[in-house]
Amino acid sequence: MRKFNRLLGLSLWVQFLGVGNLWAAGGGGGFSGEVIWQIIAFLLLGFFLAKMLKKPLGAFLAKRREEIRSSLDQASKKESEAQRLLGDWEKKLEALSQEVRDLQETIRKEGEEERKKIIERAEEEGERVRKQAQIIAEHEVKKARMALKKEMVDLSLELTEKLLKEKIQPQDQERLVHEYIGKMRELR
Numbered sequence: 513m514r515k516f517n518r519l520l521g522l523s524l525w526v527q528f529l530g531v532g533n534l535w536a537a538g539g540g541g542g543f544s545g546e547v548i549w550q551i552i553a554f555l556l557l558g559f560f561l562a563k564m565l566k567k568p569l570g571a572f573l574a575k576r577r578e579e580i581r582s583s584l585d586q587a588s589k590k591e592s593e594a595q596r597l598l599g600d601w602e603k604k605l606e607a608l609s610q611e612v613r614d615l616q617e618t619i620r621k622e623g624e625e626e627r628k629k630i631i632e633r634a635e636e637e638g639e640r641v642r643k644q645a646q647i648i649a650e651h652e653v654k655k656a657r658m659a660l661k662k663e664m665v666d667l668s669l670e671l672t673e674k675l676l677k678e679k680i681q682p683q684d685q686e687r688l689v690h691e692y693i694g695k696m697r698e699l700r
Contacts, residue, residue, distance in 0.1 A: 680688075
């Protein structure tokens with residue numbers, strides 16, 4: 513508050529000196545009574561304002577200083593709380609990151625095991641299909657052999673019939689018919 517009073521006094525002194533120069537330049541004869549009363553009124557006003565505002569202004573500034581100090585303390589507490597929370601979240605994040613890495617490793621291992629099982633099943637299925645194909649191939653070979661034998665028999669009969677027709681005489685044919693009829697009677 514003393515600084516305020518000193519500044520007020522200094523500013524009034526500067527104004528007082530400056531006003532005298534202005535009147536001197538204006539051709540006036542110095543200070544008139546009216547100007548002196550204005551200066552005195554201004555000084556009294558400044559003095560009363562200083563006296564009246566000293567306590568409220570001081571209380572306001574002290575209160576404001578205390579509010580700022582309180583705000584800074586709260587900000588400091590909130591900052592330390594935020595730092596603590598940040599540390600907690602960083603720990604949780606690291607724990608989650610480790611958990612994700614563990615899950616990825618577990619999934620990779622399970623995938624590898626599943627891949628091995630699939631390969632095993634595929635090999636077993638391939639072996640089963642190969643055996644089935646072999647059985648089918650053997651069956652087809654037997655079938656082809658039977659068809660070939662039948663065709664050979666048919667061709668042999670046809671060739672024999674042709675040869676017999678060319679070489680057999682009518683009396684040989686009659687003799688064969690009688691022999692056949694005789695065999696049929698024996699079978700009955």
